[in-house]
Amino acid sequence: MRISLDHYRILGVTPQASTPYLEQVYQSLLGWVPHREFSEVALAARRRLLERSFQVLSNPELRTEYDHTLAEGETTLKIENADRIGALVILYSLGEYKAVLELSQPEAEEDDLTRSDRILVRALSHQGIGLAHWQEGNFAEAGDALELAQEELMQAGLFLHLRGELQAYLFKLRPDRVLHLFSTTDEHPGRLSQGLTLLKEMLNERGGIEGNGNDYSGMNREQFLHFIQQIRQYLTASTQEQIFAEEAKRPSLVASFLHAYCLVAIGFAEFRPDYIRRAKGIFIKLRPNQNVYLESSLCSLLLGQIEEALSEIILSKEYDTILHLAPDSDLLGNLCWYCEHCWLEKEVYPHFADLSSKLPSLKAYFAEEQVETYLEELLTKNTSEWVPSSLPRPTIPPPIWKIPLDTTPRPNQRNSPLWKNHPPKFVVARSSLNYC
Template identity: 40%
Template sequence: MRIPLDYYRILGLPLAASNEQLRQAYSDRIVQLPRREYSQAAISSRKQLIEEAYVVLSDQKERSTYDQLYLAHAYDPDSAAAVENRTESHKKGFDAQSLSIEIVQDELVGALLILQELGEYELVLKLGRPYLVKNSGSKDNNLASEEIHESAERPDVILTVALACLELGREQWQQGHYENAAISLETGEELLSRESLFPSVQVEIQADLCKLRPYRILELLALPLEKTTERRQGLGLLQNILEDRGGIDGTGNDLSGLNIDDFLRFIQQLRNHLTVAEQHKLFEAESKRPSAVATYLAVYALIARGFAQRQPALISQARQMLIRLGKRQDVHLEQSLCALLLGQTEEATRVLELSQEYEALAFIREKSQDSPDLLPGLCLYGEQWLQHEVFPHFRDLAKQQASLKNYFADQQVQAYLEALPTDAETTDEWAVINRQPFPQAQTNNSRRHSNSTGSRQFNYNITPDPELPETLIRERSEYAFSPPTWNTSGSSKSEVPGAQIPTAERIARGPNSNLNGSAKAATTGQNRKRRRRKPTQVPPRERVLDNHPYPRRRRRTFASTLEGKTRLVWRVFISLVGLLVFWVVVTTAFGWLKNLFFPTPSLQGQQLFVQLNQPPIPIPDKNSNPQPPEGTLTDTTAQEVIQAWLSTKAAALGPNHEISNLDQILVGSALTQWRLVTQQDRLDNRYRKYNHNLKVESVNNIEFDPDRAAVVATVKEVTQFYENGQFKKSSEESLRVRYNLIRLKGAWRIQNMSVIS
């Protein structure tokens, strides 16, 4: 059979490769070994093809014939057949039409291995799968129904096809085709699983599938709503991840590589692709684990769906969830908005007064200045809160207008609200919750998670969409965030304090921590400082004192306390000054007594004049090169020059390929030669590590030209070869080398070098 390969590709060489490069490439390819799972027969098959390519290209006559065919096909494929007939190259196994080579059945595994190393994964699948299918004419392309030949090469072919599926899946992953990547990975895993072969490779593929799941979910749920089957598949994958993790804020390992912080950002990004009905179903089920995060997200979904679809019963259900959250957190603002949407206006204003959301209260009071109650401001705040803080998180509501007027005008809403209890009947229910104190948030630094880590690298971390909203869940107990601003140019749009965003660190703090929507925990002093009321809303200090039950007594106590503190400060200050004066006096007296009884010896003669701002001797510039001594080349200088060359060589052929330093030690033909070698190694992704031991045997200066010299040295060189970052082989040589040196601009350079023995 014929394989679409050419000899240059097998060796990884360009057409203009030199004989030295050909020998080096052949040596590297022979030393390079595939994965340890391959059998010895597969390795021998690959080696046989490499040797065949080297034999053809190392023979000048055969290479010339092959190059004619190669160029004819590259520039004029139609004339390649004529070249083939003229040179009778078909006898060598060449194919003019596709530059393919003819192989026997035993060399198939080796050819597939080489194609896989070249990144031709689709070609490996195209050639390998028909070999595995007993009936090549079968129309069923599903690997689950394929019958495999029983042969010695079968495990190696299966492994090569599975690895091609793995690498192809990773390549598609990098390109952003997540579903295609999953199909490729599942194909390889299914093939190995059905044959019960190579469990380590199966584990590797399964790990990639688990890390790929979040990407697949985002891709599937971002599809149009008409793609019901695909979106249902995405929801199923999301449910599997939640089960593995134990919920949104669970600590289970789903093998995706996402910690709690990353997973919360993933949920934040995911919400924009879900409809309000999908979020309602998902988060309501998750809230029963129980989960504080899911409960709050379910409240948002219930409020949004109840308002948009004119179903006040859902808003009533959200209010019941807020009652449970209110036992530990300040959710009075959400309670007030729910009461407003249920038509219980007196209860809404009563609960609103208990909220610690000072910015929201300031906005509501400002918009209710000409009204006897806070209802106008609360209605405006609630309408804009729904429009800008709730609806943008749902795919089907993002462009929908929120109008309280249209909501209350709906007959279905009116019928439901008329059947609800009155404000007086609901007061007792809310009062029980509102009288309960909020516990102090517990801090557990050992369970905090940081957002500063990377990456995913090929990083597997999820990158948030730049168009995502900035809020997932609002919380008050630990963190404060800048509220969004509204356009104040019109009468209907004003600045409304926005919700706050929780972090995964907040979730990891335990079930007693606060995680709610728009109000802070009542006991968090830090957030109170950050979120104060506007100055116009805060009563003067004198008014607070005058309204106190005991104003006179408080003033006297405050004044006496201040006077006592001032007196204490002065005492401390005077004591410190006294201690400082005492220390100066004691130190001076001690120095005087020491000089009196133990005088220091005086220096005789003229003293050295040394200045602090000038060095006693000139200091050369740190960037200047050391100047070699004038005259002929000495053994010491020769040792330094040759050692500098060996260090420069190690850097140029090392992992970083520092070519720029070659012209600091080489000139002429030596510089040209080593630049080519270094550039070729860098193109082939090869590098070497050296360990040198140098001994200069003799230095011969040219009598008629003092700027030239010859050095004979023994160099013991230990070399380690690497390709594509993997160690291939090592060698150790002891060479006698003759170096011809020339002095240019006061510095010795190596003009050429040759191995003596």
């Protein structure tokens, strides 16, 4: 058979190379082994091709004749079947991985003596392609190529050590791969399920978001929390809700907190106050570990439970700032403005792929018929399960959906530290959830 190779490429030199330099390169190549797992049969075939090329190029007459052949456009060499594996090894050494894969299809018939070498050179070529993609930042493609290499080795039941190396690469690559898969789902919809599978593997290996297990990615707990924050911007609210609802069952304080945010996002965007009520229940359960009175207060506000909202905000660390957002406005007015412009717009919506470009509107939310119906029923039930008797109880104003809302920008908004557009950050310390 003929292969797209020439004597210069086999030796890795240019047509201008001198004879002494050719001999130096030739001797160096003879002493170099492309990979320790290649058999003596494959290495002998490679040596025969190296020797053949050196004999042609080191002989002035043969070299001149061969140069004329190249000038006429003949850039292939006839390779005997016995030396075919040697040609594949040389192509692999030259970094021509795609050529190796094209010339060594898995179903191709070859001598049993070269079967393991053919599988090895294919796996190494897949690995080379994967590492090249990795270096270029194409993490999804890198993972696919490395998995192909591992799959071929596993099917053959060969080269356990190399399979271990490939698995180590896949573990290390996995965080970047997940991010790349999630960030390109618009162009490649199938990547979402692939990314979710890999994410679930990482969570299980770590024992959850705050777990101490080892996923072999090299990330510590703080880095993994940052990774979770990074992936959120590429996932919809419903997808995140499924992820964090499942993770919260471990149990997980961080997952519970994020699950509540998902419920708030879905509840507000889809006019589903029942979701917001579920979120409030989660925030209530988190109180022993963290001051989340702000979040539960804002949920109460969205549920029309104004007495509870004002009672809870008094106990939050943001109370003084919200109280003085606008000197000429009351606490309820400031709380409404903060809920829409600071919380929903700046801290909730930006972390969901399907909501980040939208602007929340309290007026539209409370004007929705199904919201008003639900809140009327909730008011009729006169539920007070969320408000401990120890909380201060301000004067009860009318139902919020019947109050004309003023959500115009506050005069002091840019002087308030709460106006800063910081995404919510969370860390786990002393078994508690810290939100700042």
